[in-house]
Amino acid sequence: MSLPSGIIYTIVHSSRKTIAVEVKPTGEVIVRAPLRMTNSAAHAFALSKEEWIIKSLAKVKERQKELLAAVPPPFTGKEGEALPYLGGLLTVRRMAGLPEPEVMEDSLLLPAEYGLSDIIRWLRERAAKELSHRLAKYGRLLGVSWKSFRLSDARTRWGMCSGKNSINLSWRLIFCIPEAIDYVVAHELCHIKHKSHKREFYAELERVFPDRVRVERWLSLHCMFLNYL
Ligand SMILES: [Zn+2]
Structure with missing residues (x-):
């Protein structure tokens, strides 16, 4: 089924007493209807909720964007790479002769020979x-x-x-x-x-x-x- 805005949704009938519309985190829209409710009655309900569905789908998109932005950068330990650390990002600087790693402002100073392990x-x-x-x-x-x-x-x-x-x-x-x-x-x-x-x-x-x-x-x-x- 689809709404005037072009949103596609599915009607799922089950032994429930009330009708409800659900927007899943994946963006899937489901109208949950009682067993005996006709599809046209379910559609009328979906129509009445269209504005809410549009708003909910916008929220889903926003969250998907946030999720993508939260993906940490790939890290192998090379000079110039960024490492997530306590909520920020440290840039790796390799230094010869450094006995152990050191955090200095936004940099992570690493002994030249330090491997990923x-x-x-x-x-x-x-x-x-x-x-x-x-x-x-x-x-x-x-x-x-x-x-x-x-x-x-x-x-x-x-x-x-x-x-x-x-x-x-x-x-x-x-x-x-x-x-x-x-x-x-x-x-x-x-x-x-x-x-x-x-x-x-x-x-x-x-x-x-x-x-x-x-x-x-x-x-x-x-x-x-x-x-x-
Ligand atoms: Zn717990």
Whole structure:
């Protein structure tokens, strides 16, 4: 079916009581109708919602644009390349005789002989430092203590809190804005009190991290960092 604006949509009948229109993150438009509703009645409903559908599709386009803009540059460690670091971008400068990497304003000074695995080792060290002091801070704020902390290499999740309260956190959080690192640490520590994502969990998390929704959005826009390097 299509609307006067040219938008194509699908009608899906199911055993529901009410009619609703849905715009998926992919841009697909679906009108969900009760089993006995005719297609022309469903179409009349879609017509009445056309303005809303147009607005929702514009939002989908905007988000797709943001997602594309958030794609990190390819990185192999060469002179002049950009490396995401704590929400910014550092430009690699190779230096002979440098004993270890150094961050200097927007530059990452790297020993001339450093390969990608050396750079990753250094990033992991930086991540461990960023995470450790946040664990202490949010542990104190939440009044919880964790059993152990391990830096994780998982490419599917930023963090994890086991049933026995061991915390795993991705070293790739080092690519993220500082608030996102705060958020993930606070989130996992909050699981020591509440194991599932129930209302009490989010109430407790928001007590120590009021900016939750904005940062969750940032993290979902930048999920590709989870699989970077
Ligand atoms: Zn969780």
